[in-house]
Amino acid sequence: MYKIAKKDLPALFRRIAAGKELYLPLENGGQVNFGVWDEGGSVSLDTLKTVKSPKDAFFPQSETLYTCRRDGKNLSVDPEALQEQEFVLFGVKACDVRGFEILDQVFLADPVDTFYEARRAHATIVSLACHEPEETCFCNVFDIDCAAPAGDVASWSIGETLYWKPLTQKGEALTEAVKDLLAQAQEEPVESEKNSIRAIVEKLPYSHLSLEGWGGGALEEAFDSPLWEELYKPCLACGTCTFVCPTCQCYDIKDYDTGHGVQRYRCWDSCMYSDFTMMAHGNNRTSQMQRFRQRFMHKLVYFPANNDGIYSCVGCGRCVEKCPSALHIVKVIKTFAEASKSKHTGGEQP
Amino acid sequence: MPECVKTMSQAEREIHLMTAQQQTTQTQVVNRAKELLADGTVARVLGWKAGELPYAPQPAYFEKEEDLEEFVYNGFCGANLSKYMIEASKLDGKTLVCLKPCDTYSFRQLMKEHRVDREKAYIIGVGCKGKLDIEKIKAQGIKGIQSIQGAERTDDADTLTIQTLYGERTCAYADVMLERCHVCKGKEHMIFDELIGESRDTKDRDRFAQVKEIEAMTPGERFAFFQKELSRCIRCNACRNVCPACSCRKCVFDSSQFDSAQKANADPFEEKMFHIIRAFHVAGRCTDCGECSRVCPQGIPLHLFNRKFIKDINEFYGEYQAGADLEPRGPLTSYVFEDVEPGIVAERG
Numbered sequence: 001m002y003k004i005a006k007k008d009l010p011a012l013f014r015r016i017a018a019g020k021e022l023y024l025p026l027e028n029g030g031q032v033n034f035g036v037w038d039e040g041g042s043v044s045l046d047t048l049k050t051v052k053s054p055k056d057a058f059f060p061q062s063e064t065l066y067t068c069r070r071d072g073k074n075l076s077v078d079p080e081a082l083q084e085q086e087f088v089l090f091g092v093k094a095c096d097v098r099g100f101e102i103l104d105q106v107f108l109a110d111p112v113d114t115f116y117e118a119r120r121a122h123a124t125i126v127s128l129a130c131h132e133p134e135e136t137c138f139c140n141v142f143d144i145d146c147a148a149p150a151g152d153v154a155s156w157s158i159g160e161t162l163y164w165k166p167l168t169q170k171g172e173a174l175t176e177a178v179k180d181l182l183a184q185a186q187e188e189p190v191e192s193e194k195n196s197i198r199a200i201v202e203k204l205p206y207s208h209l210s211l212e213g214w215g216g217g218a219l220e221e222a223f224d225s226p227l228w229e230e231l232y233k234p235c236l237a238c239g240t241c242t243f244v245c246p247t248c249q250c251y252d253i254k255d256y257d258t259g260h261g262v263q264r265y266r267c268w269d270s271c272m273y274s275d276f277t278m279m280a281h282g283n284n285r286t287s288q289m290q291r292f293r294q295r296f297m298h299k300l301v302y303f304p305a306n307n308d309g310i311y312s313c314v315g316c317g318r319c320v321e322k323c324p325s326a327l328h329i330v331k332v333i334k335t336f337a338e339a340s341k342s343k344h345t346g347g348e349q350p
Numbered sequence: 351m352p353e354c355v356k357t358m359s360q361a362e363r364e365i366h367l368m369t370a371q372q373q374t375t376q377t378q379v380v381n382r383a384k385e386l387l388a389d390g391t392v393a394r395v396l397g398w399k400a401g402e403l404p405y406a407p408q409p410a411y412f413e414k415e416e417d418l419e420e421f422v423y424n425g426f427c428g429a430n431l432s433k434y435m436i437e438a439s440k441l442d443g444k445t446l447v448c449l450k451p452c453d454t455y456s457f458r459q460l461m462k463e464h465r466v467d468r469e470k471a472y473i474i475g476v477g478c479k480g481k482l483d484i485e486k487i488k489a490q491g492i493k494g495i496q497s498i499q500g501a502e503r504t505d506d507a508d509t510l511t512i513q514t515l516y517g518e519r520t521c522a523y524a525d526v527m528l529e530r531c532h533v534c535k536g537k538e539h540m541i542f543d544e545l546i547g548e549s550r551d552t553k554d555r556d557r558f559a560q561v562k563e564i565e566a567m568t569p570g571e572r573f574a575f576f577q578k579e580l581s582r583c584i585r586c587n588a589c590r591n592v593c594p595a596c597s598c599r600k601c602v603f604d605s606s607q608f609d610s611a612q613k614a615n616a617d618p619f620e621e622k623m624f625h626i627i628r629a630f631h632v633a634g635r636c637t638d639c640g641e642c643s644r645v646c647p648q649g650i651p652l653h654l655f656n657r658k659f660i661k662d663i664n665e666f667y668g669e670y671q672a673g674a675d676l677e678p679r680g681p682l683t684s685y686v687f688e689d690v691e692p693g694i695v696a697e698r699g
Contacts, residue, residue: 135493135496234409238588
């Protein structure tokens with residue numbers, strides 16, 4: 001265990017940024033999102049949740065895959081270069097670290113997504129424990145411990161000190177590069193911080209959310225439930241929930257006409273959008289209810305069915321905070337739980 | 351005790367245990383809605399119901415009298431329900447809709463555009479004492495919110511008392527209101543079948559103050575200002591989808607044939623283009639309801655675009671408020687000889 005005074009963090013950032021690109025939560029116009037740090041960047045490690053998750057670092061909202069250029073009778077096709085530069089993601093919360101593991105299940109499975117793979121290979125993740133979890137958090141429902149985040153280095157923000165613990169080889173290497181800025185530290189303050197975080201987590205309103213009835217086996221019962229028809233109604237069909245989500249992984253591939261050729265790019269897609277998975281024959285989800293259902297079925301049923309029971313929600317609560325209609329995964333889980341309870345107590349006749 | 355009250359979460363119970371004043375407006379609406387459902391005047395009620403968190407009520411339909419136990423009306427009911435009436439107009443029977451004064455401008459504008467059916471609506475104009483902005487509450491460093499007392503203003507309670515996991519906090523109601531309430535158009539309902547609840551004047555700022563500041567900038571500064579704000583846009587389309595003026599059945603940005611994607615900005619120009627096209631398209635029809643800025647997950651002050659158009663329209667064609675009347679033509683859809691020439695834009699710089 002190491003430590004560094006928070007007043008010395010700029011020196012730490014400078015050191016890291018000298019050799020690698022450094023991503024940090026940066027404030028812009030009152031909102032905090034991960035971005036590349038440079039001198040003068042307004043770092044906000046105290047912000048619990050960035051608006052967007054840090055998944056852009058591996059899976060950007062929009063990225064060019066290759067460019068076709070026409071020059072007379074010649075046509076050239078230039079694929080985009082893969083990530084070659086090492087970079088550091090600093091201040092990632094436990095839920096978002098798990099989010100990367102969920103994206104790995106998708107992008108590192110055969111056939112491997114080389115763009116994603118290259119970025120993952122060149123990244124070092126410095127995670128940060130959640131000093132003060134909030135009412136929208138429910139990571140512990142997915143067995144995530146926000147007091148002891150995974151990553152290459154774990155860190156804890158306690159008073160005026162940042163505690164630092166390498167967890168992997170990559171983390172050891174980063175620690176080595178900044179070692180003269182760090183001091184040796186006792187485990188005790190971190191242990192007591194962990195306890196206080198866990199005590200707060202116990203008190204969070206969604207901490208005891210039950211996932212009973214969900215999972216890979218719930219396919220037909222959940223899909224055919226009449227509850228979707230009621231639940232989706234306030235949905236505005238915007239993509240906020242999908243775009244702030246650390247695990248939403250659907251993308252679309254489009255061509256951008258540059259006038260002299262074509263840039264083929266991929267961008268995040270949203271199951272809330274009317275042309276989601278549109279194919280030549282048309283669209284296989286023609287109503288907003290179907291599109292709405294898709295999002296929750298994917299997270300709570302399809303994904304676990306295909307990935308050894310792992311849910312593709314990490315309980316970060318960004319959708320809970322940002323949905324303009326207060327309609328989100330917690331609402332869905334609770335509505336299903338209520339209905340199932342009333343069914344079991346005879347409240348609803350078959 | 352009704353079943354739904356027994357099964358309520360702590361947060362929902364808090365909303366039920368409200369001040370006497372609030373009970374009045376909310377209970378009055380509920381009682382009246384029950385009567386209208388019972389006598390068959392309306393087939394459903396469109397209002398707000400308790401959400402998962404004390405500050406997030408949800409727009410909701412109620413079809414049965416007993417469902418109305420979940421109905422809430424408090425300071426967090428900022429959502430403008432007018433746009434939902436486009437779909438509700440297609441349903442059988444009348445929909446009782448609760449509209450705040452500013453929401454009625456949107457409804458009237460939609461009537462003018464033949465997008466809602468007046469005959470399908472039973473409008474209860476609900477009083478408004480200013481609506482709250484949870485982002486402003488959180489910006490005061492208030493986190494871990496468990497319950498909020500005083501979410502509906504009364505004459506003797508002008509402070510929110512917030513229980514959090516990290517202790518009790520308070521904040522002044524007026525400090526955490528939505529921007530739009532500080533520049534309120536007035537508490538008069540433009541259209542209604544009946545009125546319930548009292549209003550309170552909340553206007554304490556010049557609606558065009560920030561527009562004037564932006565106008566005073568050099569073109570370079572102005573560009574930098576909007577560049578910085580719009581660079582946060584994630585193209586979630588929440589502003590468009592919530593906007594009562596954005597009522598096209600199919601948006602050009604949703605077309606797969608259009609060169610601009612709906613989902614991402616292909617280049618830095620596109621994030622500006624989407625918002626500029628939208629602002630032009632709603633110009634002359636935007637009532638300045640402020641929903642675009644309320645729902646933006648990235649806190650972009652989108653209303654500034656619309657307000658610039660409104661200010662220009664006022665200056666070029668005389669004072670005009672979309673949704674304040676049912677005249678068939680607005681200033682941008684009619685022509686009179688005295689109209690300014692398009693060159694005015696270049697002339698004034």
